[in-house]
Amino acid sequence: MSPTPSLREDAARLLREGRVKLVIGYRAHAGGGQGPAVPEGACRAPLAGGGGRRPAFIEEAHRAGELVFDGACSQNLAAYLKKPEVRARMPLAIVASEAVGRSLVSLAAESQFAQGALLALAFRGERYEGVKEVEELAALAREAAPEPRRDPDIGRRLAELAAWPAQRRAEWWSARFSRCTRCYACRAACPGCYCQRCVTERNVPQWVSTAALGHGNYAWNMIRAFHQAGRCTLCGACASACPQGLPLMLLNTFLAAQAAEQFDVEAGLDPAAKPLIGTWDPEDDNSFFT
Amino acid sequence: MSQAGAPRITAFVCNWCTYAGADLAGTSRLQYAPEVRIVKLPCTGRISPLFILKAFEGGADAVLVSGCHPGDCHYTSGNYHARRRWGLLRKLLDLTGIDSRRLQFSWISAAEGQKFADLINDLTAKVREAGPFAGANPARKRLAPAPEEAQGPRRES
Amino acid sequence: MKSLSADRLQDLAAALSAAGYRVVAPVEADGVVRFAPWSPGAAIRTDAVPVNSLKDVFFPPSEAIGRWRRSGDGFDAIETRPEAPKTAALAARPCDVAALAMLDAVFNWDFRDSFYDARRAATVVAALACSEADEECFCTSVGGRPDAAPGADALLRPADGGRTLIVEPLTDQGRDLAAAASGVLQDGAAAPDAPPEVRRRFDIGRVGAWLAGNFDSPLWKELSLPCLGCAACAYACPACHCFDIQDESGPNGVVRLRNWDACGLGLFTLHASGHNPRPDQASRWRQRVMHKLAYAPERFKVAACTGCGRCGRVCPRGMSLADTAERIAAAAAPAAGPAAGVPA
Numbered sequence: 170m171s172p173t174p175s176l177r178e179d180a181a182r183l184l185r186e187g188r189v190k191l192v193i194g195y196r197a198h199a200g201g202g203q204g205p206a207v208p209e210g211a212c213r214a215p216l217a218g219g220g221g222r223r224p225a226f227i228e229e230a231h232r233a234g235e236l237v238f239d240g241a242c243s244q245n246l247a248a249y250l251k252k253p254e255v256r257a258r259m260p261l262a263i264v265a266s267e268a269v270g271r272s273l274v275s276l277a278a279e280s281q282f283a284q285g286a287l288l289a290l291a292f293r294g295e296r297y298e299g300v301k302e303v304e305e306l307a308a309l310a311r312e313a314a315p316e317p318r319r320d321p322d323i324g325r326r327l328a329e330l331a332a333w334p335a336q337r338r339a340e341w342w343s344a345r346f347s348r349c350t351r352c353y354a355c356r357a358a359c360p361g362c363y364c365q366r367c368v369t370e371r372n373v374p375q376w377v378s379t380a381a382l383g384h385g386n387y388a389w390n391m392i393r394a395f396h397q398a399g400r401c402t403l404c405g406a407c408a409s410a411c412p413q414g415l416p417l418m419l420l421n422t423f424l425a426a427q428a429a430e431q432f433d434v435e436a437g438l439d440p441a442a443k444p445l446i447g448t449w450d451p452e453d454d455n456s457f458f459t
Numbered sequence: 460m461s462q463a464g465a466p467r468i469t470a471f472v473c474n475w476c477t478y479a480g481a482d483l484a485g486t487s488r489l490q491y492a493p494e495v496r497i498v499k500l501p502c503t504g505r506i507s508p509l510f511i512l513k514a515f516e517g518g519a520d521a522v523l524v525s526g527c528h529p530g531d532c533h534y535t536s537g538n539y540h541a542r543r544r545w546g547l548l549r550k551l552l553d554l555t556g557i558d559s560r561r562l563q564f565s566w567i568s569a570a571e572g573q574k575f576a577d578l579i580n581d582l583t584a585k586v587r588e589a590g591p592f593a594g595a596n597p598a599r600k601r602l603a604p605a606p607e608e609a610q611g612p613r614r615e616s
Numbered sequence: 617m618k619s620l621s622a623d624r625l626q627d628l629a630a631a632l633s634a635a636g637y638r639v640v641a642p643v644e645a646d647g648v649v650r651f652a653p654w655s656p657g658a659a660i661r662t663d664a665v666p667v668n669s670l671k672d673v674f675f676p677p678s679e680a681i682g683r684w685r686r687s688g689d690g691f692d693a694i695e696t697r698p699e700a701p702k703t704a705a706l707a708a709r710p711c712d713v714a715a716l717a718m719l720d721a722v723f724n725w726d727f728r729d730s731f732y733d734a735r736r737a738a739t740v741v742a743a744l745a746c747s748e749a750d751e752e753c754f755c756t757s758v759g760g761r762p763d764a765a766p767g768a769d770a771l772l773r774p775a776d777g778g779r780t781l782i783v784e785p786l787t788d789q790g791r792d793l794a795a796a797a798s799g800v801l802q803d804g805a806a807a808p809d810a811p812p813e814v815r816r817r818f819d820i821g822r823v824g825a826w827l828a829g830n831f832d833s834p835l836w837k838e839l840s841l842p843c844l845g846c847a848a849c850a851y852a853c854p855a856c857h858c859f860d861i862q863d864e865s866g867p868n869g870v871v872r873l874r875n876w877d878a879c880g881l882g883l884f885t886l887h888a889s890g891h892n893p894r895p896d897q898a899s900r901w902r903q904r905v906m907h908k909l910a911y912a913p914e915r916f917k918v919a920a921c922t923g924c925g926r927c928g929r930v931c932p933r934g935m936s937l938a939d940t941a942e943r944i945a946a947a948a949a950p951a952a953g954p955a956a957g958v959p960a
Contacts, residue, residue: 226838
């Protein structure tokens, strides 16, 4: 059964009652265009085509009928919370798939919105769960993923890489990073990349070369991934945004696994979580120091 | 490495412990390999991952990061913050081709002049054995005017 | 009539390679088709629009345009010439070729750009007429056609239901290319395939008229709301040409680089003072649309959009210039009334 009637009713009610000024969700797009995202990270169909979904920004209750939700709604709408134009319309409600929900929990843990400024119209799979506060979203997320979810295919590829000599790994990554054009679609699509001035834009001194050449591309891709360590919820938005199909999910999954293994951290499950980088423990691993 | 085959090692050290340890090695007339370039920071907590990337970008064959022992930080917890960052960063760099032969971490106190000298000697030997990093270094800037066009002694590998 | 079996494009590339051309063509790596140097054995993909455009051949994402070496306390300039090997660009789409008019104009406007010009002069472009169009294609809305490539040196036209490519030289360079590849070309008649139908999405004249009077329209805010502010559209665009100049130093000297830049990025217009004359995504998206459909036609008599549709294909939010132009055309329609009253 389509979940959209109750989603539309709730969205209209929140707007009508003045509890929110804006509902961010998905609408159908007649023209097709980019189909479901490909978070696998390796590739995407060059001629994407097919029934697309587009973000919808609804400010009037009578327009709530435009909202839809189904498996094709793969864009991570939480990324809009960094747009000043959107932040100016808080309190707002956001249609939240499981992936969006985890991003919202992670952003709440990082104090990216005030309490009460955000409600979720939450989904689990394609089942509509109703209007949720962030704490309830976190409970849903924990329920949906009691064990960390990792793409087994990515795990296999990481194991394969780990078995190679360092030089071969360097060559493999350099070949992939060489295709980066520095369009920063990865950064734009990521809800967690919310720095008002990104490190690549800090130019006194220019820490990360803006040239789309080996050194700049390596530094950029390392810093982007590292800034997400312990924060990335593995939604895949960066990888599916990358026009060049760079395997960004290999980096993200690797670091998420390291954060879990070394520090028992799983992002996006606890709105009261302390930031991994920014806190410390005297018992942290010391074995790599001489 | 330079033409003479000497590795280029960049060391980021804290002011209060490791730099003082290096100083002690010097005043104690301890001999150690001369290939290391020391960059002094107030605290290991100030050593950004960008510094490490920049050193490799500039052609370092290895990077050493060193500061006060856990519990001894002049600023109480700077080295604890740093340790957590590096626990993740070194794994990420290893995944992408900068392995642990190229990136070393240590705690050296102001009293450990001998440890500093030994560490530099060991690291230098290790890096010599691993060979020049230039060809395999994924972070390396390959932009400078070609060496044959540069005047004076060749400074790029 | 010269022609080539469609499955022998690689042989054409090999023949050109043997004749001293560097060949660039749509080739696949890691599941993505790109315009990139062809190497023997690589399949030339005519079934997909490459993710990047022909522009990259003439105007790469980053290139050195000046170099200086250290000399005592100062620097000596090293003459820096463009790398411009003799090149054959194979199977470029008509929309990519159409963008060369825009690029030629802007790189030779008040200053002749020797780097662009050298590569342009060294490159022969063999376009491929389209045999299919997807939902993002809109060349016909901006004056283009899927089956003609004015500005190309040769056109490969699908025939016999896609089994054959008719080779039509259009310039002397194109005739040279055909001569260099004569060993793989055959004589004989072939029936050209009908071009695909590319839906006309908007009336560009009507869009232009609306743009002339609606710099401050509230529609810009609404249209730009989904935009996340990256440069994916600009870098994929065959006609976008903005760049930034950066000097990078090393132990031996300094290299001056020209790197792509894009009006969608907030840093693009940020002043050193902190003031930004385009402070929000609405003003940046407006700039992008205005530049393409108002400023460029006014200044160069050519639109800076050729309807290739890449912006819609690469945008993480599926925004495309066609969607925006369609909305503007609807706003400009007399029945729709003032711009603010556009139905969603």
